[in-house]
Amino acid sequence: MKLHQIVIVGGGAGGLELATRLGHKLGKKQRAKIILVDTKLTHIWKPLLHQVASGALNPAEDEISYFAHAKTHHFEFQLGHMSDINQKNKTIKLDSIIDPEGKVWTESRHIAYDTLILAIGSVSHDFGVVGAKEHALFLDSRVQADRFHQTLIYRYLKLHSEAAETKKSLNIAIIGAGATGVELAAELIRSSQQLAFYGLDDVQSDQLEITIIEGANQILPALSERISLAVKKHLTKLGVTLQTNCVVKEVQKTHIITQDDTKISADITAWTAGVKAPDFLSRITELETNKINQLIVKPTLQTTKNSDIFAIGDCAFCLQKNGKPVPPRAQAAHQQASMLVKSMQKKVNGKSLPNFHYRDYGSLISLSEFNVVGNLMSNLTPNLPLEGKLAKVFYVSLYRLHQISLHGVFQTMILIIRDWLAHRTKPRLKLH
Numbered sequence: 001m002k003l004h005q006i007v008i009v010g011g012g013a014g015g016l017e018l019a020t021r022l023g024h025k026l027g028k029k030q031r032a033k034i035i036l037v038d039t040k041l042t043h044i045w046k047p048l049l050h051q052v053a054s055g056a057l058n059p060a061e062d063e064i065s066y067f068a069h070a071k072t073h074h075f076e077f078q079l080g081h082m083s084d085i086n087q088k089n090k091t092i093k094l095d096s097i098i099d100p101e102g103k104v105w106t107e108s109r110h111i112a113y114d115t116l117i118l119a120i121g122s123v124s125h126d127f128g129v130v131g132a133k134e135h136a137l138f139l140d141s142r143v144q145a146d147r148f149h150q151t152l153i154y155r156y157l158k159l160h161s162e163a164a165e166t167k168k169s170l171n172i173a174i175i176g177a178g179a180t181g182v183e184l185a186a187e188l189i190r191s192s193q194q195l196a197f198y199g200l201d202d203v204q205s206d207q208l209e210i211t212i213i214e215g216a217n218q219i220l221p222a223l224s225e226r227i228s229l230a231v232k233k234h235l236t237k238l239g240v241t242l243q244t245n246c247v248v249k250e251v252q253k254t255h256i257i258t259q260d261d262t263k264i265s266a267d268i269t270a271w272t273a274g275v276k277a278p279d280f281l282s283r284i285t286e287l288e289t290n291k292i293n294q295l296i297v298k299p300t301l302q303t304t305k306n307s308d309i310f311a312i313g314d315c316a317f318c319l320q321k322n323g324k325p326v327p328p329r330a331q332a333a334h335q336q337a338s339m340l341v342k343s344m345q346k347k348v349n350g351k352s353l354p355n356f357h358y359r360d361y362g363s364l365i366s367l368s369e370f371n372v373v374g375n376l377m378s379n380l381t382p383n384l385p386l387e388g389k390l391a392k393v394f395y396v397s398l399y400r401l402h403q404i405s406l407h408g409v410f411q412t413m414i415l416i417i418r419d420w421l422a423h424r425t426k427p428r429l430k431l432h
């Protein structure tokens with residue numbers, strides 16, 4: 001008998017957890033065939049990318065090979081970039097794969113599905129700002145975060161090699177004061193301290209000038225005023241310049257131009273302002289999308305126009321009972337993946353599907369080694385302000401929970417011990 005084929009596109013925060021758990025629930029028992037598709041060969045948890053960019057984390061130590069993970073978790077992995085869906089034939093189209101020398105390695109191909117789950121995440125939204133694509137660095141993928149890190153290291157080396165009298169400052173502009181922007185700023189300050197520790201100590205701390213530019217009237221506009229003010233206080237103390245109510249009009253190679261024609265010097269510009277789902281989603285006919293290309297889904301996470309196609313995570317637009325959309329966050333992708341583990345077992349058995357209810361457990365903003373600020377939300381503590389060491393424990397546990405979903409408790413414990421040992425034996429910063 002032909003097995004029900006569940007194809008998950010996107011092995012990120014939501015998709016890889018889902019494939020792993022469905023592999024055990026359905027794949028292992030031969031109750032369905034689970035196929036995961038991703039454009040890349042390895043997974044790295046996206047909320048770590050600002051640490052990859054600053055060098056605080058070596059991605060080679062935390063990435064997971066999809067092929068190896070699939071083998072031990074009873075699903076199949078297919079490398080490829082999905083670009084279209086044929087809803088009549090129930091197939092997805094994967095583009096041809098081009099090798100680094102420009103030769104076609106695999107021709108374009110199709111994969112059949114009975115149920116399709118899209119978990120392809122989001123990309124940065126540059127809002128069409130002139131020069132952003134050409135001159136800003138983004139943090140949507142490991143490749144982009146690596147590129148940021150390389151640029152940072154070489155800029156520092158250049159500064160280091162200059163004679164004292166000609167030494168200039170290194171200006172970094174971060175556009176967007178959401179969680180990613182402010183966390184990146186703090187990590188960059190920490191990196192400059194580490195670079196000085198490892199020998200680039202003739203670059204003075206006041207030569208690094210970080211400016212965060214935000215269009216709203218406060219940093220972290222999506223979070224409470226208390227968190228915003230606390231983070232503002234810490235960043236100001238660290239020497240970061242904050243410019244709120246400031247809209248960027250143009251990004252050039254060496255500076256940024258704001259709406260009121262002010263020029264802000266920027267040797268490196270990081271773009272962390274807003275996200276959208278990949279553009280091609282809005283071109284797929286017969287699926288409903290919103291203005292940032294997200295697929296509109298029902299409370300069951302089925303797309304509004306096709307009940308065999310589901311969407312989760314950043315690429316899905318799901319309204320909560322309170323009328324607000326589920327936010328594009330790792331905890332939302334995780335919760336939706338957890339619900340679809342149950343939904344898929346029910347779907348394969350022809351049962352009705354449950355509705356998704358998002359539970360906000362609060363927000364934590366990590367300011368590198370300096371502090372963690374935020375709040376926790378639970379039944380016992382509806383809005384508990386949190387800061388310092390305890391907040392850090394909760395922040396770190398978010399990634400550990402992701403690892404537990406992928407590897408189980410025992411293997412995650414081993415990884416924690418490995419990281420603890422590495423912390424004591426390896427440089428605190430990736431210097432290459």
Ligand SMILES: Cc1cc2nc3c(=O)[nH]c(=O)nc-3n(C[C@H](O)[C@H](O)[C@H](O)COP(=O)(O)OP(=O)(O)OC[C@H]3O[C@@H](n4cnc5c(N)ncnc54)[C@H](O)[C@@H]3O)c2cc1C
Binds near residue numbers: 037179329
């Ligand atoms: C620097 C940074 C820090 C963040 N920090 C936090 C945080 O502290 N807390 C928090 O809750 N959230 C945070 N976020 C947001 C969080 O990372 C996302 O909300 C979350 O990763 C979304 O999960 P996802 O599964 O929808 O997509 P992703 O995790 O982005 O995964 C998408 C996957 O789909 C693949 N893919 C994309 N397009 C295709 C295609 N066409 N075909 C095949 N595969 C495709 C990608 O390769 C990727 O593996 C952060 C984001 C960034 C960038």
